Amino acid sequence: MKLIHTADWQLGKPYGRFDPEVRAALSEARFDVIDAIGKEAALHGADHVLVAGDVFDTEGPEDRTIVQAISRMERHACRWWLLPGNHDFARNGGLWDRVRQRAGAGITVLSEAQPHEIEPDVWLLPAPLTHRHNLDDPTERFDSMDTSGARIRIGLAHGSIRDFGTQGETKNQIAPDRARRSSLDYLALGDWHGTLNIDAHTWYAGTPETDRFQRDDPGHVLLVDVQEGREPFVTQIRTGRFQWIRRTWMVNDQAGFDAECSQLLASIDPPSTLLELSLAGITSLTDRVGMLGRLENDVGHRVRYLDVRSADLVGRPSEDDLASLSVEGMLGVAAAKLSALVETGGPDVSVAKRALERLFVEYSREDRA
Structure with missing residues (x-):
């Protein structure tokens, strides 16, 4: 069977560091990517979309955020399986009850650690988080879940296979060999915001719409073809609209700087690019002023957002x-x-x-x- 594995939508994220125009564009892109995922599911014949936690950015999003999410999902014929993560953990009377009140039959909230037979003899084993930080391995219960007659066992969880430091959650630790321990054909994970392959049966999908400057590989979903008795075949599919690019340039004169600018602008889609640019080097005062002037009056008007860090560019x-x-x-x-x-x-x-x-x-x- 084929499925789409995604995670970390974080709908309702505020993007407080940006001006209102940029915030609005980034927020809307996170809803638009739901439609992109639904279209990819239809294109590739995937009947199920597994969302491995952090569907919402907080446990108390606005009603509009919930309604927008549900209405986007319900446009598509695939089945959506939503797992509470550490940002939107499950609790009685909370977010997920509000989602259930509005969602149709095509959307299932996996707020209980109970297996679901999603196709004949194909079982989905969820590990929802009930607190922001859980001390125990949330996937340990997979070992004892009854999936009688299972041909395929798929795990769905949100947490850290390894310590991601400041860029990921260090709680909710998951055993790195969980797929082997629990006889899983595939383990779909969320928390790390870039695509990350742990082993042949274990993947992080990452966020489908990039939401920060970082060096991993965000902005994708995974198309997973799972068959009994063999390793799953996993294909990365680009879904993100915006690129968040971080660059450091060593420049010593205006000509070299202009060449870097031309090369960059030719390699990106400027209106869909957020650029964090650090400049370093020693140049004349005339050239330094000219470089910063071009960034302010040209490049900054082309890209969606520009953050220039020029303290290490010395103008003598x-x-x-x-x-x-x-x-x-x-x-x-x-x-x-x-x-x-x-x-x-x-x-x-x-x-x-x-x-x-x-x-x-x-x-x-x-x-x-």
Whole structure:
């Protein structure tokens, strides 16, 4: 049988660091990806979509978030299986009762650790979380779940096979050999936000719509073909709209910087890109001002979001820079003193750098005027 494995939708995530326009686009993309998943399920003949926890970002989302999620899922003929994770854990009278009140027959909330026969002799074994942090392995109960006559056993859980540190949850630890211990043909996991293969029978799908700057591989779902007696065949399918890109450039002049910009813009879809860019190097003050000006007035208008970190890009005034300032007399004296402070270092060096650059910028504006 074929199924879609996905996780970590985190619907209702606030994206508080962004301005309202970007927040709205990112939030809407998380609902749109549900339709993308449903279409992929139909395209590949997958009758079931397993969501391995953190369907919602919190245990108390707004009603609109719940209704939007359900209405998107109900557009598609596949069966949706929703597992409570650590962000949206199961509790009496909580979120999942609100979901059940609105959901139709095509959506099943797996808030109890009870197996479900989803196809003849194909059993789904869920491990819902009932607290944000569980001390015990939530999948340990798979060993004792009765799946009489099972031809295929599929586990669904949310937690950490290994310690993901600050980028993942360190609680809810799952035995790394759980698939073997519990005789699972496939173990579908959530928590890690990028696609991650643990072993032939154990995968993290990651979030289907990227939600942070990171180095793993988010923005996908997994198409899983499970057959009795052999390893599952797993295919990664791209579903995410937005790319969150983190880059560090070593640049020493305007020409090299412009080449990097051109190469980057040619390799991405700018309106769908959030870019975190760190600049480092030593260049003339003229070039540093020009580089930051291009980012602010060109690249920043092309991409969806731009975060520039330029503290390590040092602009040293060249003789031409100082000469252009010295024509005004007092400006030249001020520039020389600030340049000397930069060269000698000390506690005021960062202030001197900013003052020298501001002096140059303001003079350049007046000169162009």
